[in-house]
Amino acid sequence: MNCLGVEQFPDYKVPGVQHVDFSPYESNGGSIVAIAGEDFVVIAADTRLSSGYSIHSRDQSKLFKMSPKTVLGSTGCWCDTLSLTGLVKVRMQMYEHTHMKTMSTDAVAQMLSIVMYNRRFFPYYVSNILAGLDKDGKGAVYSYDPIGHCERATYRAGGTAGALLQPVLDNQIGYKNQNLPADQLPPLTKERAVAVASDTFISAAERDIYTGDSVLINIITKDGVEERKLQLRKD
Amino acid sequence: MMNNSFAQPMWSNGPSPGQFYNFMGGNAPTQLPRELTTAGPFGTKHSTAAITTGSSVVGIKFDGGVLVAADTLVSYGSLARYQDIQRVFKINNNILLGGSGDFADIQSIKRNIDQKMIEDQCYNDGVIMKPGELASWLTRVLYNRRSRMNPLYIDVVVGGVDETGKPFLGNVDMRGRAYNDYVVATGFGRHLALPLVRERKPKDRDFTFEEATNLIRESMKVLYYRDTRSIPQYTVGICTAADCSIKGPFKVEENWTFAETVKGY
């Protein structure tokens, strides 16, 4: 089996060389939160790029503007993120050339699922959340697992602190386990969505070492994408 | 000429008597190069580990360009095998490349890049490659190799300026993971040089050339003191709109007098 491996040639053994089993994957960390409203959607991602205990960059955006109405947030194995977003951008351009129109958020969502499932047996190791306005101008959030399972939601958290953030959103956006009558629940405004998203990141940065530095927030409305930035703790 | 056993056969896919000739662009069967084929049914074992390795590369961006530095050591395991090998290369008038990891893989990818530069020159259209383009190309090559489970064991720093003179500094690793920043480092430099440089970064502006050179000098010194696979000699590549060249080798200013006071190990 290992007919060409260095271990077959003891005379040539190199002292001190580490023989590692190559792993094509690496977790580069990062978290995403997306919250859909009636006529807007907010998507936020932190800007820390790390592996293990070292931080490569403190200012790496993980939000990819796919069209004026669609933003993709992608974390996980950064090289897979780069390849996947690159491929999706190419295919969106092909769509634009053949159909003479920009892909709708729903179409991008479906395509992303297919592109990811194409690598079913060697998956893109990524946690994707797609946010945008749908055909009716309503806010839409789609979340994925690494092999392309796609689900539409109104709010979702993903990435290394996804499990930490999702219950917070359940409570604050989904009003789960809140024993208040429906008419007393505060309505989901744009500002409230941004505030909740910001707060979740501040909390995540406290507990998740892969989330921090700063958070980029994209607010998508029919008028375009507004970008905001919030500093997080940098340790 | 015919006695030259190294020469390629004159006719590969050329006309031969009594046969139809496949002109170029026809569908002559092509086979993927061996290194690009995927694992076979009987198991294909690819690269096991890096053998001859280069340690850290440090790159710093300043207001008019970039600096890329690396020591001149190529190790063979723990043996300081080749002590005067440049690991920072000038690719063209816009690009510097600093290589760490398996040195054979660095040389191999460098050959590919050099050939691309000659092609650039042959086109004679005045268009030459920019650092961002090279970094992007590297991500594709490295990502494809890792996806075939046959990676190039390298971690490279790409620096330079684009056509407007705007500095570029990025890092691409063996999996194709890439990012740009005002400071990048590979190997031990990631642990030692990065925090050192980040600490000195003014919030509101870029580094000046002066500050950047001082930080490189400082980083290479710290790396020499703390990285066992390093030597006190390094080269620095400087790329600005006006100039792109490799300077050095420089010596690290060593001072071991403190060693006597170190106790308790």
Next chain:
Amino acid sequence: MSTIGTGYDLSASQFSPDGRVFQIDYASKAVEKSGTVIGIRGKDCVVLAVEEIVVDKLYEVDAARRIFTIEKNIGMAIAGLMADGNFVADIARQEAANFRQQFERTIPLKHLCDRVAGYIHAYTLYSAVRPFGLSVIFASWDETDGPQLYKIEPSGTSFGYYACASGKAKQQAKTEMEKYKFADMSTDELVQSGGKIIYQVNDEVNNKDFRFEMGIVGRETNGVHFINHASWSQLAIEAGKAAKTADGDNEI
């Protein structure tokens, strides 16, 4: 050419009874129709110069360039069919790239010339192909071999030269070149001579409208081949124009 083909000119794979391969002769005709091209070798520099006849003013100024860069330090100029030239330039580049891949150095010009000549010759052997309507001139300079100049004919024969010419005014150019001592010339002198010769042999009656093109490689270019290098080209053109007016004065 002694006789018209009489049936022996239909294939490159057949001799005529008097020992010719007419297809090669015809290919040479294609070369003779082309604008003049010269290559001259100085002390530590080689210059390729081309009289690019403007057949149509609607072409862009850089259309149909007849000088190519093959390697860092290797230039190639052609007389003859433009399309064949592009193809052979590509073949030469592949040869050079292949050599570099194997030996990690630039291909010696003699070796490149042998390879390309062999390739061109092979196109004179088969009935399925036609020879290249090309005369190819290679020029290079490097520290070890110094200036080098080679020319390949449509037949695939190749020689090294001190100075060579092809195309329309080949004979005139050769006569002119014999008057010079190129081997001792500095870069500037060589460039000026190149300009002079091309401008002098230009046929003012039929091809007055032409573009001067120049390839240069030598010590002063740091061993890099340049096509239409701004300052050197200007030097050549000025020298050429000056020589032309001086010539005209003499004739009157």
